[in-house]
Amino acid sequence: MKHSEPNKPLVTHIFTADPSAHVFEGKLYIYPSHDLDHNGPSNDNGDQYAMEDYHILSMDDPTAPCVDHGEALHLRDIPWASKQLWAPDAAYKNNTYYLFFPARDKNGIFRIGVATSPNPTGPFTPEENYIPGSFSIDPAVLVDDDGRAYMYFGGLWGGQLEKWQTGTFQPDATGPAPTEPALGPRVAELSDDMLTFKHAPKEISIVDEHGQPILACDEDRRYFEGPWVHKYNGRYYLSYSTGTTHKIVYAVSESPQGPFVFKGTILNPVIGWTTHHSIVQFRDTWYLFYHDCSLSNGVDHKRSVKYTELHYNEDGTIQTIDPYGEG
Numbered sequence: 001m002k003h004s005e006p007n008k009p010l011v012t013h014i015f016t017a018d019p020s021a022h023v024f025e026g027k028l029y030i031y032p033s034h035d036l037d038h039n040g041p042s043n044d045n046g047d048q049y050a051m052e053d054y055h056i057l058s059m060d061d062p063t064a065p066c067v068d069h070g071e072a073l074h075l076r077d078i079p080w081a082s083k084q085l086w087a088p089d090a091a092y093k094n095n096t097y098y099l100f101f102p103a104r105d106k107n108g109i110f111r112i113g114v115a116t117s118p119n120p121t122g123p124f125t126p127e128e129n130y131i132p133g134s135f136s137i138d139p140a141v142l143v144d145d146d147g148r149a150y151m152y153f154g155g156l157w158g159g160q161l162e163k164w165q166t167g168t169f170q171p172d173a174t175g176p177a178p179t180e181p182a183l184g185p186r187v188a189e190l191s192d193d194m195l196t197f198k199h200a201p202k203e204i205s206i207v208d209e210h211g212q213p214i215l216a217c218d219e220d221r222r223y224f225e226g227p228w229v230h231k232y233n234g235r236y237y238l239s240y241s242t243g244t245t246h247k248i249v250y251a252v253s254e255s256p257q258g259p260f261v262f263k264g265t266i267l268n269p270v271i272g273w274t275t276h277h278s279i280v281q282f283r284d285t286w287y288l289f290y291h292d293c294s295l296s297n298g299v300d301h302k303r304s305v306k307y308t309e310l311h312y313n314e315d316g317t318i319q320t321i322d323p324y325g326e327g
């Protein structure tokens with residue numbers, strides 16, 4: 001089998017996107033979306049992302065061959081879901097692996113579900129219903145050092161976050177005016193069994209260096225989708241996609257629920273409209289997992305998961321990565 005290399009597709013026999021990477025049992029496990037080819041519509045609603053199952057990938061280390069463990073969960077086995085298995089994440093707690101995933105419910109509204117397995121590669125058994133009170137897309141779960149677990153989620157446009165500003169689904173709602181604060185991702189602490197929220201999701205505040213909210217018109221910095229939270233030297237780093245400006249950027253907080261202070265860019269734009277990432281430490285090196293559309297020559301819904309090293313400066317800021325630069 002082929003060895004894995006930085007900035008190269010981890011697998012080429014299927015298209016994969018939205019990688020959530022974790023170290024479980026001393027190995028790297030990647031929980032991606034599984035992109036499907038089709039001739040359906042492509043639009044701002046994200047209809048082109050018509051995924052139906054999840055395949056989990058693993059590597060013994062970043063130079064080892066990447067193994068596809070096959071189908072771990074399929075749409076047909078999720079009682080509440082109708083279509084579009086988008087970006088998932090996984091967590092380990094209570095001697096159990098949890099797969100968190102968004103999908104449209106039978107009314108076409110994105111919800112977030114959970115499925116469990118004794119193994120990091122599944123197969124995963126879904127719960128009968130989605131997590132009560134969940135909505136929108138792109139769950140990312142941080143199990144903190146004290147054992148408390150937090151889910152971060154939310155995405156604009158196809159991800160429907162604008163439609164939840166009142167707390168209930170408003171099908172015709174649009175985002176805030178350009179000079180209003182941008183919408184933030186949501187956070188909810190998970191119950192000890194990881195199957196429900198402890199409280200209604202709260203909006204996370206992302207502010208600039210003066211403590212002023214990032215505005216909706218500030219498309220180089222405002223939140224769009226794909227949150228990820230990791231800890232470095234005791235501080236919480238929230239990273240996310242800016243959507244229309246195609247960057248992965250980050251903000252830092254002393255608390256897992258914010259407010260987060262904007263810091264800078266982690267990843268410059270990749271080939272393709274979407275950009276989606278995760279950050280993980282393996283042994284003593286930090287890695288950024290991301291995707292692009294180079295293998296499909298730019299077809300937005302045929303993406304490939306890659307990784308590269310991530311480096312911090314002495315003050316805790318992160319060095320910006322050029323996905324097509326040296327190294």
Ligand code: FUB
Pocket residue numbers: 017018033049086087137138155225226274275276
């Ligand atoms: O893969 C479908 C959607 O595209 C994800 O949920 C977003 O983060 C974007 O990558």
